[in-house]
Amino acid sequence: MEIKTKILKMIQKKESDLPTLPVVVDRIISVASDQKTTTEELAEIVSYDQGMTNKLLKLSNSIYYAQKTKVETIKRAITVIGFDEIIGIALGMGILSSFTDKSGLSLDMKALWIHGIGVATVSKELAKRTNPGIANKIFIPGLLHDMGKVIFAVYFKDEYREVRQFAMEKKKPLYFAENAILKLDHAILSALLMKRWNFPQSIMLPCRFHHNPESAPIKFKHQALIINLADYLTQKAGVGHSGNPVPVTVKNSPKKIGVNQSVLKLVIDQLKRKEDEIKEFFNITTEP
Secondary structure, eight states: OOHHHHHHHHHHOTTSSSOOOOHHHHHHHHHHHOTTOOHHHHHHHHHTOHHHHHHHHHHHTSTTTOOSSOOOSHHHHHHHHOHHHHHHHHHHHHHHHHOOOOTTOSSOHHHHHHHHHHHHHHHHHHHHHHOGGGTTTSHHHHHHTTHHHHHHHHHOHHHHHHHHHHHHHHTOOHHHHHHHHHSSOHHHHHHHHHHHTTOOHHHHHHHHTSSOGGGSOHHHHHHHHHHHHHHHHHHHHTOSOOSOSSOOOOTTHHHHHTOOHHHHHHHHHHHHHTHHHHHHHHHHHHOO
């Protein structure tokens, strides 16, 4: 059986080796799909998971959010961190903790998660400048855009080591090497996984098309372009590591989004200055 068939079978089969997500994550996904959910309802759902609640309270009091007064309730933490950001972080924590076998991987999961936080941070900044209406919605796909790499690295260790080797030797982007060897890339795999877990399209499609944003449905094209550029800028800034040896972005992506070179430089400088805060963000969200 060729590797692509094997991967697809695992993702699509109901009784596969894939972990089932914690109940709280299932409920948060349905919240993400419902525009009418209130802060109170989200706070109530998150409060069911004491570990997640403690981490989110700790995070809202961290230097990343720089609050002058102590945040003591999950409702206030949602206000401080942001409604969609809380959803994204809770999803990310739930998904990462589900993939327990992280030994002998060809990818550094810590570096990948820090990269995701960097991409989410830059995506939000670019969206605020170019399309404020999507600024709140872009943090989640920015954070989770590389989820497919986790599946490759955890469940197909040897094959993915070969992919990484090929990408480094040929100096090609990782998604190019994935397609060459596995006939499937991490962006497609992320979308398949999100579909299995009933993620809304607003998260799934920007992730699915972050390497070929021009092919994205028109409604999600700008988000996909932003994540594509944010991915490139985060790699250029050296914040975290996506496992990709060659950072690439689509031709004229800044112009297509509506930013100039001085903005790009400013965003990279801001991200570099925030690196310690992003590392603290990582430590809080991934501690046992």
